Each structure stands twice: as structure tokens, then as C-alpha cells.
């Protein structure tokens with residue numbers, strides 16, 4: 627203050643000692659706020675201040691990690707990768723609930739008596755499409771709001787797409803496997819290899835067109851194939867037949883190889 | 898010493914030419930990029946940030962070439978990039 631009025635020594639001593647009446651404390655603090663000179667007369671424990679400040683800054687500035695990120699890290703995934711994984715738009719609650727709803731409908735359809743002849747069709751149709759839908763939402767400018775940030779990181783391109791695709795595939799397959807007790811069938815479900823083959827095909831096709839477009843066209847093609855086969859009663863030939871299974875197995879491997887060889891095309895920085 | 902060096906950089910979006918044979922050298926320190934809407938500021942920044950591949954021309958940032966996949970990853974390790982619409 628410019629008036630020349632300052633706190634008396636005994637006022638400061640009483641304030642520090644805590645023996646001032648509350649109304650006096652308020653007026654002393656009001657003065658201290660505006661007067662640097664009196665503030666310097668206040669004894670202060672510099673070290674205590676510094677450690678308190680560091681402690682507060684640590685709590686306030688630390689980025690908050692959600693439960694999924696901590697679980698993923700607990701499973702042994704390094705921290706930077708865990709962050710990129712949980713930022714996958716497809717692994718949101720919305721996508722997971724959609725998967726569960728679709729699976730519940732598929733299981734319901736397999737148990738409808740009038741669809742008895744087609745009991746294998748709903749899961750054959752749905753289970754391989756779910757990971758495709760997830761991958762479509764996992765990587766790309768149009769589905770990931772943070773995509774522009776993500777593609778400037780060292781993990782961008784094939785590695786990040788692969789990591790997110792595997793996370794989505796594992797999640798979708800695990801959820802689909804939960805339906806197995808409710809659907810009569812062989813111990814190893816017929817939809818597993820088609821799901822792997824379509825995921826592999828999606829990654830391979832993504833080296834040519836966007837991930838979204840490749841997933842959508844493959845999902846459409848699979849739906850048409852399964853529905854068409856069911857119409858002419860060939861549904862078992864599409865998935866459960868040993869030859870079909872052998873085809874999906876080798877296709878998974880071949881398309882994974884294609885993806886690996888063309889992996890550089892998955893980076894937006896590539897001309 | 899130059900940190901960023903750009904030669905004859907061209908980038909087209911469909912028919913519209915965003916960058917037309919741009920040459921640019923930047924020294925260490927802070928650089929501001931001013932220009933009207935649509936002048937190609939974001940396109941240039943995205944080429945430097947390795948999130949967009951130029952049609953023709955060369956870019957060197959910290960001596961690294963974003964067109965080469967190894968050097969691009971090395972550049973991304975040293976790059977800090979906050980886009981105009983980070984999206985969250």
C-alpha cells in the first residue's frame with residue numbers, strides 16, 4: 627500500500643502464532659495480499675513451501691489414467707502402448723454394447739424353431755463381421771477424432787493399426803465365444819477362422835483403400851455370401867465344411883503376409 | 898544452420914493446388930506462419946509433421962527426410978505437433 631501504513635510487529639507475531647481474532651486475521655490477510663513489503667516480514671519455511679508446491683503440482687498436473695488403461699498396463703503392456711490402445715475409438719463402451727446387443731439377437735435367432743434349418747447362419751453371418759466393424763472404427767481420419775495427432779507419433783501406420791486391430795479382434799472373438807454355451811455346435815465354432823480371414827483381408831485391403839472402406843466392403847461381401855449360400859441351402863459349405871475351414875486358414879496366412887509386405891502403404895506420411 | 902528445408906514442394910487436393918513449388922528454409926527459434934485462409938499453411942505444417950505426403954518436392958526437418966520410412970519414424974520421435982483441430 628502506498629499510504630505508508632504497515633502491519634505492526636506484534637500483529638505479525640500474533641498472526642503467525644494464531645492468536646489473532648478472526649476479524650483481525652481477515653484484515654491482516656487483506657493487507658498481506660497487496661503489500662509485498664509486509665509479506666517479506668512474514669517468517670516462511672521455504673523448504674516446506676517448495677515441497678508442498680511440488681506435491682500439489684504432482685497431483686494437479688498428473689494426467690488421469692482410466693481403469694481400462696491401468697488394466698492393460700497391469701497385463702504387461704508398456705505405458706505408451708496402453709495409452710494408444712485405450713484411445714482406440716472402437717473400444718468404446720458404445721461399440722462394446724453394440725457387439726453384445728448384436729450377439730444376443732444372433733443367439734436368439736439360432737434358437738427360433740422356425741429357423742431350425744438355418745441355425746448356423748446367424749453366428750456365421752454376425753461373428754466375423756463384428757471385428758470388421760470394430761476395425762472400421764479403430765483407425766482413420768474419419769473415425770478417430772485424434773487421428774491427426776496419432777499419425778504424427780512414431781507408432782503411426784501399420785504398427786498402430788495392427789495393435790488396435792488385434793485388440794478389437796480379441797475383444798470381439800472373446801465376446802462372441804461367450805455365446806457358445808447357448809448355441810449348439812461343434813466345440814470349435816465355425817465362425818472363428820472366417821473372422822480371422824476377414825480381419826486379415828481387411829488389413830490387406832487397407833493398404834489400397836481406407837480402413838473404413840475396406841471393412842465396410844468386406845462386411846457387405848461376407849453378408850451377401852452367407853445370405854446367398856443360405857438361400858440355396860449351402861450354408862454349411864460356407865463355414866463349417868473342412869474345405870471352407872482350410873480355405874479360411876490359408877487365406878488368413880496369405881493375406882497377413884500381403885499386409886506385412888505392403889505395410890508401408892498404411893502410413894499416411896507415405897507418398 | 899537450418900532446421901527445416903523445403904524445396905519445390907507441391908500438394909494438390911483434387912484440382913485445387915494447395916502448395917505450388919514452395920521453397921523454404923527455417924533457422925532455429927520460433928517461426929510464425931501468417932497467411933489468409935486457404936493459403937496452404939496447414940498443408941505445409943502437415944507435410945512437416947509427417948501426417949501428409951507431398952505430391953512432389955522434398956522436405957528435410959532436422960536433417961531427416963519424411964519420405965523415407967526409417968527417417969520419418971526418427972523424425973516423429975523428436976516431433977511435437979498440435980493440430981488446429983486436435984479433436985477432443
Ligand SMILES: [Zn+2]
Nearest residue numbers: 632633661664
Ligand atoms: Zn505493509
